[in-house]
Amino acid sequence: MYELNITRPETLADAVEALGHDEAMALGGGQTLIPTLKQRLANPETLVSLTGIAELSGISRDGDMLIIGGTTTHAEVASGATDYPALAALAGGIGDPAVRNRGTIGGSLANDDPAACYPAAVLASGATIVTNTREIAADDFFEGMFTTALHDGEIITAVRFPIPQKANYQKFDQPASRFALVGVFVAQTADGVRVAVTGASEEGVFRWTDAEAALSADFSPTAVDGLNVSADNLIGDLHGTPEYRAHLVKVMTKRAVAASG
Amino acid sequence: MTQVSMTVNGESVSGDVEDRTLLVEFLRETLELTGTHVGCDTSQCGACVVHVDGKAVKSCTIFAAEAEGAEVQTIEGEAAPDGTLSTLQQAFQDNHGLQCGFCTPGMVMSAKALLAENPKPTEAEIRAYLSGNLCRCTGYHNIVKAIMAASGQDVSSIAAE
Incomplete structure (x- = not known):
């Protein structure tokens, strides 16, 4: 590890101030960032650790919304998000147990890995990302691979999930990395169905709007039979071609609908 | 340099370490508890798993400073003091x-x-x-x-x- 400084503020205000300096970067659970630093793919002078800030962690219910603090770990969501079982199941499938004990929802969303699981849940649920300065709708948050609407120094304090009537996430694991080769999150609400796809696109998580329309009319696996997923702009690598991923998008969508409870 | 203090296998320990020190480096190099191994150093392999406040974590992917005040358990704490295996x-x-x-x-x-x-x-x-x-x-x-x-x-x- 190269030489750097770490600060551990105990309040949000102190963290915001520390992040106001140049070359400072927020550190959540570090499960992506620390390996990234070791590879010198990022080299901030100062890390501002957010995990000592008590007000940023925890799960609460507010009417039909489930609110998850920014530094809540994947393990805590897996065991604590009982009001939203599809979200709990998604969190329980991220990485491995040791990674889930450290990795945080805010860190995952701020990083916006194109194969991460949480962006699919946030986008399909129509969740709201709450920061220290504003609220950002999921549709406005994800701006492409590793790119979000967050400004420098802005901290995700919580994520507000409307709890859907039915939902499910199906992940086709890339077994070495345990990221999604393709993951599809389907959520049915009074306003219709939303389908979000991770792992597949060069531009990061996206909504499959054709499937949303078909499933809003008929929420059954066969409703998407007549649809085709274009392989344009999908990821091609040694694990799978764009065409293979396009096929998986449809298969995972059907499985998610079939498993929605 | 930062002073870090924690409890490791029931004993209070502390040390002055550089901020960049990973927990596994603190355990192995400062405390000379070399039972915890570094395999990949990329959080893939799990050879470095220890418990921090009762939860399994990869000690190559957490800074020592983040374990300030924590209860840490390593493999050295598994056997009884007389060497009887757990x-x-x-x-x-x-x-x-x-x-x-x-x-x-x-x-x-x-x-x-x-x-x-x-x-x-x-x-x-x-x-x-x-x-x-x-x-x-x-x-x-x-x-x-x-x-x-x-x-x-x-x-x-x-x-x-």
Whole structure:
């Protein structure tokens, strides 16, 4: 590890101030960032650790919304998000147990890995990302691979999930990395169905709007039979071609609908 | 430099370390507890798993400063002071759950975390829980068997091959 400084503020205000300096970067659970630093793919002078800030962690219910603090770990969501079982199941499938004990929802969303699981849940649920300065709708948050609407120094304090009537996430694991080769999150609400796809696109998580329309009319696996997923702009690598991923998008969508409870 | 203080295997410890010091470096180089191994240093292999406040974590992917004030348990805390192996360690020995032994500290600490939350895991649950612990010798089979045995379950139903 190269030489750097770490600060551990105990309040949000102190963290915001520390992040106001140049070359400072927020550190959540570090499960992506620390390996990234070791590879010198990022080299901030100062890390501002957010995990000592008590007000940023925890799960609460507010009417039909489930609110998850920014530094809540994947393990805590897996065991604590009982009001939203599809979200709990998604969190329980991220990485491995040791990674889930450290990795945080805010860190995952701020990083916006194109194969991460949480962006699919946030986008399909129509969740709201709450920061220290504003609220950002999921549709406005994800701006492409590793790119979000967050400004420098802005901290995700919580994520507000409307709890859907039915939902499910199906992940086709890339077994070495345990990221999604393709993951599809389907959520049915009074306003219709939303389908979000991770792992597949060069531009990061996206909504499959054709499937949303078909499933809003008929929420059954066969409703998407007549649809085709274009392989344009999908990821091609040694694990799978764009065409293979396009096929998986449809298969995972059907499985998610079939498993929605 | 930052002073970090924590409890390791029941003993209060502290040290002045550079901020960039990883927990595994603090354990191995400052405290000279070299039972915790560094395999990959990229949080893939799990050889460095220790418990921080009762939870399994990869000690190569957490800074020592982040464990300030925490209760840390390492493989050195497993055996009794007279050297008597813990139930898990004895089960690894009895079932040949190790060959070269490099991954074993992480395997034992992950298995301990599993049994704390799930005292009678199925074979599938054990294999799923060990997804972040890599072993290049055993093919995992005898590790799974050892953990089932340590949980007091009959291992005769697990195929020999």
